Amino acid sequence: MAAPKRTVPPKAKAPIKAVRKPAAKKKTTSSATTPFKILRWSLLLLFLSFIVAGIYHYRHGVLYYLGFKSSKRIDVITKDEKKIGDLRIYEIVSRHKDRVFGFDISHYQGSINWDSIERTKGDIPLDFVFIRATAGVDGADTEYKRNWKQSKKAGFIRGAYHYYRPDENSIKQADNFIKTVKLGKGDLPPVLDIEKVSGVQSIDSLKSGLRKWLVKVEGHYGVKPIIYSGESYYTDFLKEEFTEYNLWIANYSFFEEEIRKEWLFWQFTDKGAVKGIDGTVDVNIYNGNLDGLKKLQIQ
Template sequence: MLGFTAYEWLLERRAHFVRYAEFGIDVPVNYTIHGIDVSKYQEIIDWNLVRDMKVGNVQMSFAFIKATEGLGNEDAYFKRNWKKVKDAGLARGAYHFFLSTKSGKAQAENFINSVELQPGDLPPVLDIEQTYGIPGDKLRDRAKEWLQTVQDYYHVTPIIYTNVDFYKQYLKDDFDGYPLWVAHYLQKERPSIYRAWDFWQHSESGRVNGIMTRVDFDVFNGDSTEFRKLLIN
């Protein structure tokens, strides 16, 4: 009896991910809102094809787009992606790749100079995943500078993107009040992190129509009503 119960539990656990040959990956089907994140490495994207691809109940509803990195660097495809995603009717979000060796405020100004947010957009995102040898306290201070500067400008609380290990080791309690977009691969139910999270990057090797390269896949941790509440008014 115990063996049968354990087997049923294992089947249920595995059932949270279903293999979709069209996407080239296992997809967590117990989440209803799916999306991707892109940068210049995906090159020219046909966003209408991305939007129109539907396999079973899985269809892309949002996209995070790399906007800036460090000081004075804008992603080569940001302006094109930013416009085309909106034209295709997908929810869009912009992210900044953080260099902890640089001023947080100056990096925030780089992002602000590149990104005009509109109603219906996702909040701005700080992508912080490397220390570059900077001590943890200084890294946290510079990240807080970025977050506060961006929040003061757009009047919306930014999202933090990072991976589970980096969050636990370097960010921890100081940033628990921010919405979290967390990367954790090869998990079959949810990312293994102690705090609440909003987005989960569950794969870095998906396929979708309209993109020639592999691409990161994400899910939103909530229903359509909760997703709309997160969007900028």
């Protein structure tokens, strides 16, 4: 009998191991990145909002600039006519077209070509000029005599001012001005320019000196002087004691766009450009019309 065949049991298959796909890496956001993006976009939106608000706020100035002709009087206060320049200045000009404009000068403007200044032509006629005459007890502006003579010849209503030095004798400063400046019919009242505090005396002593200068100069010319100063200086040191004097205030603030009722003159920029004058020049507004300015002249 044949031997039975041996049955070989099948080999057990090895267990199949599950192959896991690598897990996709989760995108992680840095805790610092998100706030940074938010801040960046917020600042961008804020910046764009300022631009839009600024254009709207100064829309009159933009239109005024675009409407300027090549014959304009003050080259609207910027040298490069291809640039819009300082919109604040255009806005101020557009808001005060019923007022009178002028400028002020000293030897810092060099030798002025008065024949080149077209006083009455263009969109902004220039009707008055203040000229620095003296400084301190013995200072004299090197261009004063020439500017004083030529400005009248050019048809300007003119005025002279004294730069007050706080640490020098007030009476001698008044004498210096009186000796130098001969005011007559048609001229504007004398001006006291005070911008600094003293380094050696108290504020009360400084005020006393200013008062002496003002009284002596008024006694000599028979007309009350005008006080020129920066708005903050006047408010901090002079406002309470010198309310009886007319004010010529310097204020270049971006947010200041209208002449205030208490300001007789407003120096609203130091970046004017007038044909015939090299470099920049201060530009001013008189708080009234031309008839009012003529009434201010010495009779």
